Amino acid sequence: MTLSLCALLALISAGVWTAMSHRVAAALALVAVSVLWPFVNSSIEGPVLWVVGRGHGLTASDLLSPVGVAAAAVRLWLRPRDIDPGTRRLGGDSGTAAPNPDL
Incomplete structure (x- = not known):
């Protein structure tokens, strides 16, 4: 139980x-x-959401693992280099366009 709680605290x-x-x-x-x-x-698994077989199933706490990996992937995908510091928005478009020399 102690190891589970320490791992949950580390995950959070x-x-x-x-x-x-x-x-x-x-x-x-x-x-x-x-x-x-x-x-x-x-x-500390919690309720069984989907029974796979006798004594085996998907529990509520099993879902924390893929959610953690997905959150890390999103954070790595949306790194600060993708955010315009002037507007704090994704894409780097601050709303001001550079003059077009062809016009």
Whole structure:
């Protein structure tokens, strides 16, 4: 139980760190803990959502692992280089167009 709770705390901490920072290390930590999570979550699994076979099924806590990996992938995909510092929006378009020399 203690190992499961420590892993859950690490998963939550890595998720918050990934959401709050733009560091690659945060996203990689979230992926590492997310991959570890299914192996240590047995004592706090929660309700079974889908029964696969006798004694086996998909539980609520099993869904934390793919969500963590997806969140890390999104954070790595939307790195700060993609955000225009002037508008804090994606795409780098600040609303001002450069003059066209052909006109």
